[in-house]
Amino acid sequence: MKIIIINGPNLNMLGRREPDIYGNQSFEEYFQKLTGIFPDLSLDYFQSNHEGELIDCIQRAEVEYDGIILNAAAYSHTSLAIAESLACISKPIIEVHISNIFARETFRHHSVISLHCKGVIVGLGLDGYRLAVSAIATM
Numbered sequence: 080m081k082i083i084i085i086n087g088p089n090l091n092m093l094g095r096r097e098p099d100i101y102g103n104q105s106f107e108e109y110f111q112k113l114t115g116i117f118p119d120l121s122l123d124y125f126q127s128n129h130e131g132e133l134i135d136c137i138q139r140a141e142v143e144y145d146g147i148i149l150n151a152a153a154y155s156h157t158s159l160a161i162a163e164s165l166a167c168i169s170k171p172i173i174e175v176h177i178s179n180i181f182a183r184e185t186f187r188h189h190s191v192i193s194l195h196c197k198g199v200i201v202g203l204g205l206d207g208y209r210l211a212v213s214a215i216a217t218m
Protein backbone atom coordinates (compact mmCIF):
# COMPACT_ATOMS: atom_id res chain seq x y z
CA MET A 80 0.00 0.00 0.00
CA LYS A 81 1.30 3.43 -0.99
CA ILE A 82 0.45 6.48 1.14
CA ILE A 83 1.58 10.07 0.66
CA ILE A 84 1.83 12.75 3.33
CA ILE A 85 1.34 16.23 1.90
CA ASN A 86 2.28 19.21 4.05
CA GLY A 87 1.43 22.80 3.21
CA PRO A 88 3.02 26.19 3.85
CA ASN A 89 5.51 26.76 6.65
CA LEU A 90 5.54 23.11 7.70
CA ASN A 91 9.06 22.95 6.27
CA MET A 92 9.93 25.06 9.33
CA LEU A 93 8.86 22.45 11.89
CA GLY A 94 11.38 22.25 14.69
CA ARG A 95 12.17 25.97 14.37
CA ARG A 96 8.66 27.40 13.94
CA GLU A 97 6.81 28.30 17.17
CA PRO A 98 8.16 25.24 19.02
CA ASP A 99 5.75 25.80 21.92
CA ILE A 100 2.93 25.00 19.47
CA TYR A 101 4.53 22.67 16.93
CA GLY A 102 7.36 21.02 18.89
CA ASN A 103 11.10 20.75 18.38
CA GLN A 104 11.32 18.08 15.75
CA SER A 105 11.75 18.63 12.03
CA PHE A 106 9.34 16.73 9.82
CA GLU A 107 12.24 15.01 8.08
CA GLU A 108 13.41 13.53 11.44
CA TYR A 109 9.87 12.47 12.30
CA PHE A 110 9.26 11.01 8.84
CA GLN A 111 12.32 8.77 9.17
CA LYS A 112 10.91 7.34 12.42
CA LEU A 113 7.47 6.96 10.86
CA THR A 114 8.77 4.87 7.95
CA GLY A 115 10.47 2.61 10.55
CA ILE A 116 7.14 2.07 12.33
CA PHE A 117 5.45 0.91 9.10
CA PRO A 118 8.04 -1.22 7.29
CA ASP A 119 5.37 -2.93 5.16
CA LEU A 120 3.93 0.32 3.79
CA SER A 121 5.39 2.59 1.17
CA LEU A 122 5.29 6.11 2.62
CA ASP A 123 6.20 9.27 0.72
CA TYR A 124 6.34 12.87 1.86
CA PHE A 125 5.83 16.11 -0.08
CA GLN A 126 5.89 19.68 1.25
CA SER A 127 5.28 22.94 -0.55
CA ASN A 128 4.65 26.55 0.34
CA HIS A 129 2.77 27.01 -2.96
CA GLU A 130 -0.93 26.33 -3.47
CA GLY A 131 -0.59 25.21 -7.11
CA GLU A 132 2.19 22.76 -6.28
CA LEU A 133 0.03 21.23 -3.56
CA ILE A 134 -2.83 20.84 -6.06
CA ASP A 135 -0.50 19.24 -8.64
CA CYS A 136 0.65 16.79 -5.97
CA ILE A 137 -2.94 15.98 -4.92
CA GLN A 138 -3.88 15.30 -8.56
CA ARG A 139 -0.85 13.03 -9.05
CA ALA A 140 -1.62 11.26 -5.78
CA GLU A 141 -5.03 10.17 -7.08
CA VAL A 142 -3.23 8.02 -9.65
CA GLU A 143 -0.14 6.95 -7.73
CA TYR A 144 -1.29 6.36 -4.13
CA ASP A 145 -3.85 4.40 -2.12
CA GLY A 146 -4.38 7.17 0.42
CA ILE A 147 -3.49 10.77 1.20
CA ILE A 148 -2.65 12.41 4.53
CA LEU A 149 -2.97 16.17 4.17
CA ASN A 150 -1.96 18.99 6.45
CA ALA A 151 -2.75 21.95 4.23
CA ALA A 152 -1.68 24.28 7.10
CA ALA A 153 -3.09 27.82 6.67
CA TYR A 154 -4.61 26.82 3.30
CA SER A 155 -6.96 24.51 5.25
CA HIS A 156 -8.83 27.60 6.33
CA THR A 157 -8.86 29.48 3.03
CA SER A 158 -8.15 27.48 -0.12
CA LEU A 159 -11.21 26.65 -2.19
CA ALA A 160 -8.81 25.59 -4.93
CA ILE A 161 -7.30 22.86 -2.73
CA ALA A 162 -10.78 21.88 -1.49
CA GLU A 163 -11.99 21.48 -5.08
CA SER A 164 -8.93 19.40 -6.01
CA LEU A 165 -9.83 17.04 -3.13
CA ALA A 166 -13.42 16.78 -4.36
CA CYS A 167 -12.09 14.85 -7.40
CA ILE A 168 -10.17 12.28 -5.32
CA SER A 169 -11.66 8.83 -4.79
CA LYS A 170 -8.88 7.59 -2.46
CA PRO A 171 -9.20 8.07 1.32
CA ILE A 172 -7.92 11.42 2.60
CA ILE A 173 -7.17 12.12 6.26
CA GLU A 174 -6.74 15.74 7.33
CA VAL A 175 -4.15 16.28 10.07
CA HIS A 176 -3.41 19.32 12.20
CA ILE A 177 -0.53 19.15 14.65
CA SER A 178 -2.04 21.75 16.96
CA ASN A 179 -5.59 21.85 18.29
CA ILE A 180 -7.02 24.38 15.85
CA PHE A 181 -10.19 24.64 17.97
CA ALA A 182 -8.20 25.86 20.97
CA ARG A 183 -6.57 28.64 18.93
CA GLU A 184 -7.72 31.78 17.08
CA THR A 185 -11.26 31.62 15.69
CA PHE A 186 -10.03 31.93 12.08
CA ARG A 187 -8.50 28.45 12.53
CA HIS A 188 -11.75 26.85 13.69
CA HIS A 189 -13.08 26.26 10.19
CA SER A 190 -11.45 24.06 7.58
CA VAL A 191 -12.72 24.26 4.00
CA ILE A 192 -11.16 20.87 3.20
CA SER A 193 -12.66 18.70 5.98
CA LEU A 194 -15.83 17.86 4.07
CA HIS A 195 -13.73 16.05 1.46
CA CYS A 196 -11.84 14.00 4.05
CA LYS A 197 -12.65 10.62 5.53
CA GLY A 198 -11.43 11.80 8.93
CA VAL A 199 -9.69 14.64 10.73
CA ILE A 200 -6.98 14.33 13.41
CA VAL A 201 -6.36 17.47 15.41
CA GLY A 202 -4.12 18.49 18.28
CA LEU A 203 -2.16 15.29 18.88
CA GLY A 204 1.17 16.66 17.69
CA LEU A 205 3.21 14.84 15.06
CA ASP A 206 1.76 11.57 16.35
CA GLY A 207 -1.38 12.53 14.41
CA TYR A 208 0.42 11.49 11.22
CA ARG A 209 1.09 7.99 12.65
CA LEU A 210 -2.56 7.65 13.59
CA ALA A 211 -3.57 8.75 10.11
CA VAL A 212 -1.28 6.17 8.48
CA SER A 213 -2.76 3.44 10.74
CA ALA A 214 -6.28 4.54 9.81
CA ILE A 215 -5.64 4.45 6.05
CA ALA A 216 -3.79 1.13 6.33
CA THR A 217 -6.87 -0.50 7.84
CA MET A 218 -9.41 1.01 5.38
Ligand code: DQA
Pocket residue numbers: 088089090150151152153154155175176177178179180187
Ligand atom coordinates in the same frame (compact mmCIF):
# COMPACT_ATOMS: atom_id res chain seq x y z
C1 DQA B 1 -1.71 23.67 11.32
C2 DQA B 1 -2.74 24.64 11.90
C3 DQA B 1 -2.98 25.79 10.94
O1 DQA B 1 -3.94 26.69 11.49
C4 DQA B 1 -1.70 26.56 10.71
O2 DQA B 1 -1.88 27.58 9.76
C5 DQA B 1 -0.56 25.69 10.32
C6 DQA B 1 -0.42 24.38 10.96
C7 DQA B 1 -1.38 22.54 12.31
O3 DQA B 1 -0.80 21.56 11.87
O4 DQA B 1 -1.64 22.66 13.51
O5 DQA B 1 0.31 26.08 9.56
O6 DQA B 1 -2.26 23.07 10.17
